Amino acid sequence: MLEIKNLHVQLEEEDKQILKGVDLKIGAGEVHAIMGPNGSGKSTLSYVLSGKDGYEVTDGSATLEDVDLLDMDPEERAAAGLFLAFQYPVEIPGVGNMTFLRTAVNAQRKSRGEEEMSAGDFLKEVRARAKELKIDADMLKRPVNVGFSGGEKKRNEILQMAMLAPKMCVLDETDSGLDVDAMKLVSEGVNALRSEGRSFLVITHYQRLLDHIKPDVVHIMANGRIIKTGGPELALEVENNGYADILAEVS
């Protein structure tokens, strides 16, 4: 599904290397987790995959189903099936959540040559999905993320993911800011989307999320590289011992 090879990334504005050769391969239907110390480059990886300005790829590649991602505009990547749940979802005053969702769904459909969703079908679908995530009608009407609590913003990200039905979902610290119940809700939302044709890359600091969303593979990222890859037990090891041992082991 997603294949990242030797990815080197630096900032456009300053001469600072952030990703220093990332290799990662996620098969269809798999769930991978990335853990790693603050500032190791996890969010940067997610931004570079989704096409944010300000980063320069100096070496390496990233493909989604063998299609070069790095050459595309962000909207093309989205239409190709990539989705990023932001670590910090963005507030957009003046743009209604519903309008936003509908515009996004139909823009993706259009660019794939599919028919747009009718207003009625869309409304039905949104209401059903929102209900599962305990997002009330009022939140749907309000401007995108404006005045939403931290947890509400994260749930709103999952709602978008559910509506857009992407193939490759990157979740950047979707668990941060969630209370215990919301964490369960969000995990259930994610698990409901798990399927053979859909893969996940879950960035997190905590084992707790991985209790709910069981990963097939866990990667440890440090200083711009994946330094260790293993099974779910690797997350437990981090939870118990921190990163010191792993960092020492590789250096």
Next chain:
Amino acid sequence: MALPQIKADATKDRLIGMAIPACGAWATTARQDALNRLIAMGLPHKRDEYWRYTDPALLVGTEVSPSDALRTDTPIFMDKDKVRLIFVDGVFDADASDDPTLEGVEITRLVDAQAADVHWAQGLYGQLETAGQNPVDRPLAIMNTAFATDGVCIHVTGKPSKPLHISYRQSSDASDVVLHHVVKLDAGTELTLLETGTPGARSNVVLEADVADNATLHHVRPQGRAHNRAVATHLFARVGTEATLKSFTLAMNGKMTRNEFVADIIGDDAVVHVGGVCVGDGKDFHHDDTVFITHDALNGESRQVFKKVLRNAATGVFQGKILVKAGAQKTDGYQISQSLLLDEDAQFLAKPELEIYADDVACSHGSTTGAIDETALFYLRSRGVPEQQATTLLTLAFLAEALDEIADEALAEELRDRLEGWLARHG
């Protein structure tokens, strides 16, 4: 202060060959008075403080440059049931217009009102304009009072069931149009007045509105989308106790537009809202909103909400003032002027002013210049919304606060659609 020679000469030159139209006694007096005032004041000059950001040359010169309004303006508000008063090249066209009989209003063509020896318009024509000359000179309005060739006088005596629609059309691309309308709302009456299109290649339009106690006037004015037009408008209003005046203007394109809005709140608990949106692309776009609201009564509420979208060396100007006179306690005055610059060449010049002589008031003003929020743009794009569409969405969000000033949802929606179309064409 004596008029500078250069101004006196320019004014004299401009007036060569211009004569006051033949009218009855009262109108001739009003027009002659205006002509005298104009000669004493002189036409505006780019060195005048009030014209610091806008060069009036295109508005006052002897030459009229041809406009493309003929080809670009398309009918608007077609779905709305209304009474249309149509002006072609600045001349009222009775055949093209609807039957002006409507319960609750009396409509007289200005030329007919002025031919009569006695007419109610006598108490307003040039009167609100004259009051509006203090403390700032507005010579283009005086010139209008002296030389206006047509217009309508609307006397509102009830609550008409539908809006009046003054619709401007052109059949020539070089017309130089001077129109003057007078609107008098009796106490407790209501009117929605639509004013659409571009009157001429060059236009000078004055609207005097007397909004008596408990009356309501809604004014919605899409000014068309011709590129080469030059337009000067003045709206002078007097607003009584518990009366409401709401005026909204949309301008798309326009080589030179100066819209002045001058309102005096003379009755307690009155409400005055004035809003505007303009969108401009290119160095041949210059749009100036100049507003002066005077609070001279208790507990008045005024709002000025102006938003501009500018690109490619387009220029936007806002001069807005709230004057709160001594004794106008509990005034609530709000003023916001913002522009969104879609690239680095465009410019926005703003002069917001508060002048307050009462101690128990709440007035605020703000002016900002900004660009599209890159973070929001990326967020939208990451969800699959193409850049151009995302920019339009964010731009409309920026404009929303101003469009919200239009009370009628259907009208607001239509203007919003027009803006969306413009933004898509100019992406």
